[in-house]
Amino acid sequence: xxxxxxxxxxxxxxxxxxxxxxxxxxxxxxxxxxxxxxxxxxxxxxxxxxxxxxxxxxxxxxxxxxxxxxxxxxxxxxxxxxxxxxxxxxxxxxxxxxxxxxxxxxxxxxxxxxxxxxxxxxxxxxxxxxxxxxxxxxxxxxxxxxxxxxxxxxxxxxxxxxxxxxxxxxxxxxxxxxxxxxxxxxxxxxxxxxxxxxxxxxxxxxxxxxxxxxxxxxxxxxxxxxxxxxxxxxxxxxxxxxxxxxxxxxxxxxxxxxxxxxxxxxxxxxxxxxxxxxxxxxxxxxxxxxxxxxxxxxxxxxxxxxxxxxxxxxxxxxxxxxxxxxxxxxxxxxxxxxxxxxxxxxxxxxxxxxxxxxxxxxxxxxxxxxxxxxxxxxxxxxxxxxxxxxxxxxxxxxxxxxxxxxxxxxxxxxxxxxxxxxxxxxxxxxxxxxxxxxxxxxxxxxxxxxxxxxxxxxxxxxxxxxxxxxxxxxxxxxxxxxxxxxxxxxxxxxxxxxxxxxxxxxxxxxxxxxxxxx
Numbered sequence: 001x002x003x004x005x006x007x008x009x010x011x012x013x014x015x016x017x018x019x020x021x022x023x024x025x026x027x028x029x030x031x032x033x034x035x036x037x038x039x040x041x042x043x044x045x046x047x048x049x050x051x052x053x054x055x056x057x058x059x060x061x062x063x064x065x066x067x068x069x070x071x072x073x074x075x076x077x078x079x080x081x082x083x084x085x086x087x088x089x090x091x092x093x094x095x096x097x098x099x100x101x102x103x104x105x106x107x108x109x110x111x112x113x114x115x116x117x118x119x120x121x122x123x124x125x126x127x128x129x130x131x132x133x134x135x136x137x138x139x140x141x142x143x144x145x146x147x148x149x150x151x152x153x154x155x156x157x158x159x160x161x162x163x164x165x166x167x168x169x170x171x172x173x174x175x176x177x178x179x180x181x182x183x184x185x186x187x188x189x190x191x192x193x194x195x196x197x198x199x200x201x202x203x204x205x206x207x208x209x210x211x212x213x214x215x216x217x218x219x220x221x222x223x224x225x226x227x228x229x230x231x232x233x234x235x236x237x238x239x240x241x242x243x244x245x246x247x248x249x250x251x252x253x254x255x256x257x258x259x260x261x262x263x264x265x266x267x268x269x270x271x272x273x274x275x276x277x278x279x280x281x282x283x284x285x286x287x288x289x290x291x292x293x294x295x296x297x298x299x300x301x302x303x304x305x306x307x308x309x310x311x312x313x314x315x316x317x318x319x320x321x322x323x324x325x326x327x328x329x330x331x332x333x334x335x336x337x338x339x340x341x342x343x344x345x346x347x348x349x350x351x352x353x354x355x356x357x358x359x360x361x362x363x364x365x366x367x368x369x370x371x372x373x374x375x376x377x378x379x380x381x382x383x384x385x386x387x388x389x390x391x392x393x394x395x396x397x398x399x400x401x402x403x404x405x406x407x408x409x410x411x412x413x414x415x416x417x418x419x420x421x422x423x424x425x426x427x428x429x430x431x432x433x434x435x436x437x438x439x440x441x442x443x444x445x446x447x448x449x450x451x452x453x454x455x456x457x458x459x460x461x462x463x464x465x466x467x468x469x470x471x472x473x474x475x476x477x478x479x480x481x482x483x484x485x486x487x488x489x490x491x492x493x494x495x496x497x498x499x500x501x502x503x504x505x506x507x508x509x510x511x512x513x514x515x516x517x518x
Contacts, residue, residue, distance in 0.1 A: 023117060024087040027109045028066070030463075031079035033370065036064050042343045047350060049459040050173035051077040051096055051139065053150070053226070054181060055165060061177060073148075073168065073226075075141070081463070084113035090145055093117045097138030097158050098372065098465055100259050101130075102472055107262040116140065124149075128223075128234045135259060135470035137455070137463065139173075141226075151223035151234065154471045155378050156448030157455055157464065160218035161210060164229035171218075171226065174456065176349045179212035187213045189414045193353035200410040204353060204450035206402065207422030211352040220448040221471075222426050233427040235471055236434040243479040249493040252476050256285045256467040257498065260374070263465065264289040268371035270462065271295045273329065275310075275317035277507050278376040281491045283321065284499035285467060286374070294369050295327050298359065300334040313509065320505050332366045334358055343460075351456045360460035373464045377451055380442065382468070382477030384485045387438035396437040398423055404441065439478055 038044045046062055053075050060067055060076055067076040068085075070092075077083060077096055085094045093116040100107045106115045112134075119130035120142050127142060137157045141150045150171055152160050162171040163182045172178040191211045196202045208216045218224050221235040263269060271286060273279055273295050286293055297318040299311050315331060322329030338344050338354075339361040347357040386404060393400070398419035402411055405419075422445075423429060431440050455464050468477065480490050492512050495502050503512055 023114065024085075025110055025113055025117075026083075026085045027113070028079060028083040029109070030082050031064075033080070036080070042346055045343065045350075045460040046346045047078070047172075047174050047177050049078050049080050049463060050177060051075065051081075052173070052177060052181065053141070053169075053171040055167040055170070058181060061180075070143070082109045084109035086113035086117035088117055088121055091117070091121050092143055093120050094141040095138055096141075097136060097153070098263075098463060099134045099136035099138045099153070100262050101133055102135055102255050102259075102470060103133045105258065105262060107266065116142070132235070132471040132475075135255075135467070135473065137465055137469065143226075148226040149223050150218070150226060152218065152220065154220060154469050154474060155381075155443065155451070155466075156218070156220040157378075157452050157466065157469055159452045159456060160224070161215055162218060162224055162229070163215045169224060169226045169229045171224065174350055175210040175212055175215050175217075175352060179210075179215050182214070184212040184215050187211055190418075191352075200412055200415065201406045202410070202415070203405060203407075203446070204453070205418075206405055206415040207418035207420075207445075208425065208449075209418045217449055219422070219426055220444045221431065231425050233430055236431055236440075236475075239434045240475055240478055242481070243476065245480055245484045245490060245493060248476050248480050248490060249497055252468070252473055252490075253285070253494050253497050255470075255473060256494075257288060259467050260286060260289050263372060263374075264292055268369060269293045269374055270369065270371040271374045272376065273297050273318040273321065274314045274376075275506070275508050276376070277488055277491055277512070278379040280502055280507050281379060281494055282374060282376040282467065284495040284502045287499040290325065290327055293328070293374075294371060295322060295329040296332050296368060297329070298332050298334055298362075300356075301336070317505060321502070324505065325501075330366075330368055332363060332368060334362045347457065347460070350459070351453045353450075353453045355454045355457055357457050360458045360462075363458070363461040371462065373458070373462045375455075375464045375466050377454075378447055378466050378468050378474075379491060381439065381447065381474055382480070382485060382490055383488050384436075384439060384482065386442040386446070387436065388486050390438065393437065395429070395432055396441060401441060401445070404438075405445075435478065443474065 036044050044064060052061060055073055057074055065076050066079050067074060081096050082098060083096050093113060095112055099112050101115055104115060106112050120127040137153050139150060139152050139158050139160060152158055159173055161175045161178045162169045163178050163184060170178055170182050190205050190209050193205055208219060210217060221233060222231050223234050224231055271293050297314055299315055318329060337356055337358050339358050343361055398416045399411055401419040402415045484490055
């Protein structure tokens with residue numbers, strides 16, 4: 001199937017392209033929340049910060065969304081997100097979301113679009129190598145007269161769901177959005193992720209499955225051919241190298257602090273704080289911009305038992321840190337796990353698997369300053385989380401994946417079959433030739449399927465950025481000697497290098513670094 005009709009997009013969207021550039025580049029800055037009309041029914045929060053790509057013309061799923069034509073395709077998106085389109089002689093690139101290039105330090109929508117277009121015109125393999133250097137939370141669409149593809153950020157934090165169609169895949173940010181458009185029914189086995197958790201102790205749906213028949217997750221390190229619905233693995237492409245702890249800490253620390261400089265120059269930053277190691281690592285990276293950032297910690301009303309103890313520690317530690325280092329810090333109370341209607345139903349449509357759907361609404365109601373949320377996740381990719389308590393294996397199969405999904409409490413056939421489909425479709429066996437299979441599975445499934453649902457829930461309040469969400473940075477963190485990965489020494493060393501006094505306050509109740517054992 002040819003994509004030659006895409007060449008007509010120059011006329012279709014000529015009104016938003018700038019004729020002053022040798023390359024046509026269109027940029028849309030994020031629309032402020034105050035500019036979005038809300039009639040009290042919370043409908044503006046449905047599929048917040050989402051998008052939809054269809055072959056047929058489709059009505060906008062949310063009133064304030066914007067829509068452009070790409071030949072005979074249609075791209076619709078929430079203007080809360082930055083958008084850029086760059087085109088040169090029939091080759092084009094779209095990026096939706098926030099990104100920073102770790103080599104050139106391009107960070108504005110226009111700079112990133114130009115950089116990606118330059119690499120794309122030199123071939124798709126060069127384009128994918130360029131994307132290795134991108135950090136952020138985004139989706140990228142690229143095409144020319146013969147090809148049309150979409151892929152996401154390194155860990156799939158801006159979700160991509162799709163359904164194969166005769167005229168090209170329907171792709172969107174939310175499984176319910178895609179299912180609604182194509183008329184997909186609920187899957188008999190997986191329609192209720194919460195029931196799956198109760199029955200099998202499953203942290204997420206298995207493999208690439210969603211709650212809907214024929215709607216799939218595009219997992220990290222793969223790209224979707226929109227024309228024929230095929231999936232191709234694009235990373236890893238070679239066996240990962242080994243590096244010294246010192247070299248990795250120096251490289252990664254510089255990359256993380258530089259990202260914060262560029263982000264702080266373009267948008268207010270809000271930073272969540274807990275008592276954990278990952279949060280402390282992010283805090284240490286913010287030293288240079290700490291007097292500009294706003295810090296916050298969540299505390300839920302009526303939390304009990306272990307949750308109550310954990311939150312009490314988060315509150316105590318975050319307040320100690322704020323006082324010691326003169327940080328602007330706020331406690332945000334979460335009244336209940338679920339928001340009131342009509343928002344609760346909207347949140348269920350936004351994410352079938354719920355974590356704490358009340359967080360985003362409570363944050364919106366707290367009167368806390370708006371900003372880009374710097375979140376401390378994905379660090380566990382660098383800490384060998386899935387293999388820390390398991391014997392060494394040089395290859396894992398669908399049964400082992402099922403056991404990891406369920407905490408070794410189930411080997412249910414339907415879960416195993418879903419992982420068999422995942423292994424086959426994503427060429428996981430190719431990937432695990434180049435990367436430890438436990439690390440790769442944690443990266444692609446635990447992060448790309450489980451964690452992105454947390455971010456989707458919070459999209460009603462803010463966009464999120466994680467400083468290590470880059471294939472290049474993951475590659476560096478995975479190259480640290482195994483004993484240093486298992487102990488978390490890379491992150492302790494990052495704190496020591498950037499803001500050593502942060503180790504004077506216990507991390508999860510323990511002193512780490514110079515004052516205590518790791």
